[in-house]
Amino acid sequence: MSGKNSLDTLSTLDVKGKSYDYYSLPKAAKSLGNIDKLPASMKVLLENLLRNEDGETVTHDDLQAMVDWLKKKKIDREIQYRPARVLMQDFTGVPGIVDLAAMRDAVNKAGHNPEIINPLSPVDLVIDHSVMVDKYATPEAFKQNVRMEMDRNKERYEFLKWGQGAFENFRVVPPGTGICHQVNLEYLGKSVWTKEEDGKTVAYPDTLVGTDSHTTMINALGVLGWGVGGIEAEAAMLGQPVSMLIPEVVGFRMTGKLPEGVTATDLVLTVTQMLREKGVVGKFVEFYGPGLDNLPLADRATISNMAPEYGATCGFFPVDDETINYMRLSGRDEETLNLVEAYCKEQGLWRRNDNEPEFTDGMELDLGTVTASLAGPKRPQDRVNMEQLGSNFDLILENNGQANETDKEVPVKGQDYSLSHGDVVIAAITSCTNTSNPSVLMAAGLLAKKAIEKGLDRKPWVKSSFAPGSKVVTDYLKKAGFTPYMEDLGFHLVGYGCTTCIGNSGPLDDEITEAINEGNLTVSSVLSGNRNFEGRVHPEVKANWLASPPLVVAYALAGTTRTDLSKDPLGTDKDGNDVYLKDIWPTTSEIAEAVKTVDNEMFRKEYAEVFEGDEEWREINVAEGKVYDWQDDSTYVKNPPFFEGIDKPLEELQDIKGANVLAVFADSITTDHISPAGAIKADAPAGKYLQENGVAVKDFNSYGSRRGNHEVMMRGTFANIRIKNQMLDDVEGGYTKYIPTGEQMAIYDAAMKYMENDTPLVVLAGKEYGTGSSRDWAAKGTRLLGVKAVIAESYERIHRSNLIGMGVLPLQFDEAEGVEEHGLTGEEEISILGLNKDLKPGQILDVVAKRNNGEEVKFQVKCRIDTGNEMRYYKNGGILHYVLRQMLKD
Incomplete structure (x- = not known):
């Protein structure tokens, strides 16, 4: 671990009789310059570089640039960051391990030892994305849903257990345990990491990258981490540094305290809206100010979790007394707590109100001004005050051409009620964002208790569910006495996992679905999640609202x-008297009293055997061998074609000439649009493939669960039922115009026809292309369809990186230019010039779009390969291709 250490900063820290080696930031400052005002997140980066200085990937000039940042607040310099560990969830983890298995296969076929492919950093994979809400509002829901999860995912789980035995430094947290970010916050994260080296214990800041965009939740614990695509995480596992530009850091100052009746969810929706309007994509956000004294760590975690929604790389909270209090509550041992406090104070990483850092830019919020809120109907940054939701929905109907249908009612067959526009058909307390927070969950329990005591009940058309992020949550709700009331309202435990927030909401009752479709109703879901993109929550639900857990109960x-x-x-x-929300809304003091129920014994008990799993998990048969034995008849796990010919000479870059356009998209196309995670339609290319391979429709499972099979995933690329390709008029779903014949067909089918003729493809898009989840299949599928380049007005950080990681070229229109300004329809023949061995990061390239009449439209685009490392990856056909070639060469 010790590098060149040109500044001679290796020091010793004694903590209550135990000695630790560490790389001293105060000693480095004596040579580099004063760093007192450097943001804490930047100090963590500086320590990372200091510890890994080797004169090659990290130089003295890199260290100096981090300190010189204070003078300019912005430095255009690439650095190589090495996180301490990697976190995965199963939707992205399975394809990640499939890639590692495929790399071992390629190495083995090339005549080398396959075990050179092995994680060098600790990797934890938490199975949390696979449980579906098939059964609900019954005491048997949890048991039945887990049974179905195990039946559906047996092949995947067998594969993961093989990986656990085949790879070193790789642990799996079994299904039915919790959500990866909550497990990370409550158990895995340490704030200060240690490693035994040369007989000594080295201490350094806990850092990580994760294969889920909400990895940022751990920032609340003073742990610097963010989401990357699975392919970038795999490279980090294999010893590759994360290549990044020194970030800008936006300071978000908080003052005051939240008013009575306002929750952490209301706060995070306000913060998300503010920061989206500010524009923080690709930047760090660091929270500071006296308001943090009134902000419990669970509230901070709610804010950090939503960093992808406000667009930032991370939302960082420095370590302080509250960090230590939370770590003690969640069962960390005293030796760890002593180290965290001593190390952070010694290194200047401890938050102090009397020494506020300097930032690139800043914002301020008085917590006392926050009001009760929801966000929707299809973006998490679109906050709506609770009292305005009804009028907001009328505008939605107007925009949908349904303004004259406000009184429309559709009778539900076999029931004594009707459905109308705006009715709540899903109410779900789910996701890491809020189920990590005892205050909002106790608020939900209290509200449920008061509602039952008043004689209220949920409406019969509402599908209600409760999917907490860890078993600790069910423990404290039960101890507080709220579980019976939650269950009386239909909020029975359905599983420990993300469920509704990632589209695993399960089916609606048949008669409800029939009424929605018969009346073309715009109905709602209300969920305590972090994502509400089109087509994500449920295919029949067009309006999806993010809200706090107590509001989820209220809308039910x-x-x-x-x-x-x-x-x-x-x-x-x-007695027939009206009951209002204010009559049953819990007070702040009532919630605080309930939260006292939570104690560290709950955490210690539930995490004592976190890697053991239930009897079904323990009984799963595991294949032996360091190279995976691929099964030809598997529809879940297949050897992907990414590394075919990896031992052959590398081809040089060439211009893209005569490309057709596969699709033209507007603004805010999400990774959910590009690679959906939810239900697979029977008549879609992926559905047809599964049926041809003997899979019944009832056993399709989801796109997310099938990510270990490239045949399913490439057919599902651009297959979201709500995606709109502007090459077609008034058509929703994954369709395009096949230019040679003018036919409308599925995007997959068109791509295969183009591939038969060796025709390269491009995609045209608007602003914020690839916003949302860190979904590597959104890039993998794009590549497998034959797309060579994407030209967009702007990109979300992770998806841009993922495209490069799969050898797809991200290009950006000049500012104030785009598809419309150039009059592009998608029927043009596209050529991109200037692609050769001398291509540089940020280079300006020429594009020629040739119309059917021979007229040419010429414009320039910026190459959005931002760093030298990214360029090396792209020229090798992708990041894993580069890593594998280097290994074979060595």
Whole structure:
């Protein structure tokens, strides 16, 4: 671990009789310059470079640039960051391990030892994305859903257990345990990491990258981490540094305290809206100020979790007394707590109100101004005050051409009620964002108790579910006495996992689905999640609202989002009197009293055997061998074609000439649009493939669970039912125009026809292309369809990186230019000039778009390969291709 150490900063720290080696930032400052005002997140980066200085990947000039940042607040310099560990969830983890298995296969076929492919950094994979809400509102829901999860995913789980035995430094947290980010916050994260080296214990900041965009949740614990694509995480596992530009850091100062009745969810939706409007894509956000004294760590975690929604690389909270209090509550041992406090104070990483850092830019929020909020109907940054939700929904109907249908009712067959626009058909307490937070969950329990005591019940058309992020949550709700009331309202435990937030909401009752489709109803879901993109939550639900857990319960009682809960009644009590939200909303003191129920014994008990799993997991048969025995008949796990011919000479870059356009997209196309995670339609290319391979429709599972099979995933690329290709008029779903014949067909089918004729493809898009989840299949599928380049107005950070990681060229229109400004329809023949061995990061390239009449439109684009390392990856056909070639060469 010790590098060149040109500044002679290796020091010793004694903590209550135990000695640690560490790389001293105060000693480095004596040579580099004063760093007192450097943001804490930047100090973590500086320590990372200091510890890994080797004169090649990290130089003295890199260290100096980090300190010189204070003078300019922006430095255009590439650095090589080496995180301490990697975190995965199973949707992205399975394809990640498939890639490692495929690399071992390629190495083995090339005549080398396959075990050279092995994680060098600790890797934890948490199975949390596979459980679906098939059963709900019954005491048997959890047991039945887990049973179905195990039946559906047996092949995947066998594969993961093989990986656990075949690879070193790789642990799996079994299904039914918790959500990866909550497990990370409550158990895995340490704030200060240690490693035994040369007989000594070296201490350094806990850092990580994760294969889920909400990895940022751990920032609340003073741990610097963010989401990357699976391919970039795999490279980090294999010893490659994360190549990045020294970031800008936006300071977000907080003052005051939250008012009575306002939750952490309301706060995070306000912060998300503010920072999206500010524009922080690709930047660090660091929170500071006296308001943090009034912000529990669980509230901080809610804010850090949503960093992808406000677009930042991370949302960082420095370590302070509250960090130590939370780590003690969640069962960390005293030796760890002593080290964290001593190390952070010694290194200047401890938050102090009397020494506020300097930032690139800043914002400020008085917590006392936050109001009750939701966000929707299809973006997490679109905050709506609770009292305005009803009128907001009327605007949605107007935009949908349904303004004259406000009184429309569709009878539900076999029931004594009707469905209308705006009715809540899904109410889900789910996701890492809020189920990590005892205050909002206790608020939900208290509200449920008061509602039952008033004689209220959820409306019969609402599918209700409760999917917490760890078993600790069910422990404290039960101890507080709230579980019976939650269950009386239909919020039974359905599983420990992400469920509704990632599209695993399960089916609606048949009669509900029939009424929605018959009336073309715009119905709602209300969930305590972090994502509500089109087509994500449920294919029949067009309006999806993010809200706090108590508001989820409230809207289940109301049964509609076309209401103002600040003045409209939720229902009537036993005597027929109207009951309002204010009558059952818990007070801050009531919530605080309930939170006292939570104790560290709960955490210690639930995490004592976190890697053991239940009997079904333990009984899964594991294949032996260091090279995976691929099964030809598997529809879940297949050897991908990415590394075919890896031992052959590398071809030089060439111009892309005569390309057709596969699709033209507007702004805010998400990775959910590009590579959906939810249900697979029977008549879609992926559905047809599964049926041809003997899979019944009822056993399709989801796109997310099938990510270990490239045949399914390439057919599912651009297959979201709500995606709109502007090459077609008034058509939703994964279709395009096949230019040679003018036919409309599935995007996959068109791509295969182009491939038969060796025709390269490009995709044209607007702003924020690839926003949302860190979904590597959004890039993998793009490559497998034959797309050579994407030209967009702007990119979200992770997807741009993923495209490069798969050898797809991200290009960006000049500012204020785009598809519309150049009059492009998608029927042009595209050529991109200037691609050769001398291509440089950020280079300006010429594009020629030739119309059918021979007219040429010429414009320039910027190559959005931003760093030298990224360029090396691209020229090798992708990041893993580069790593594998280097290994074979060595």
